[in-house]
Amino acid sequence: MGAPGTTTSRPRPGNGEDGWEYVTYAPSGEQCTACGSGIEPFDPVRRATVAREPGRTVAVYRHIGACPSTHAATA
Numbered sequence: 001m002g003a004p005g006t007t008t009s010r011p012r013p014g015n016g017e018d019g020w021e022y023v024t025y026a027p028s029g030e031q032c033t034a035c036g037s038g039i040e041p042f043d044p045v046r047r048a049t050v051a052r053e054p055g056r057t058v059a060v061y062r063h064i065g066a067c068p069s070t071h072a073a074t075a
């Protein structure tokens with residue numbers, strides 16, 4: 001039996017994932033940490049927080065699934 005009220009049945013990150021929290025949209029100007037490309041305003045991404053310095057965490061974003069290929073046309 002699943003948890004009551006669950007609308008999304010995605011497996012939780014855990015194995016092989018390092019703290020990716022949830023799916024969201026990145027603020028303008030953010031870059032994907034996996035491919036280094038700029039994230040489009042309406043690209044869904046996963047958000048995570050990482051400790052860049054002791055006591056200070058920053059939010060990072062990564063494309064969901066496969067990153068867009070780098071041959072994408074830049075108009």
Ligand SMILES: [Zn+2]
Nearest residue numbers: 032035063067
């Ligand atoms: Zn990416």
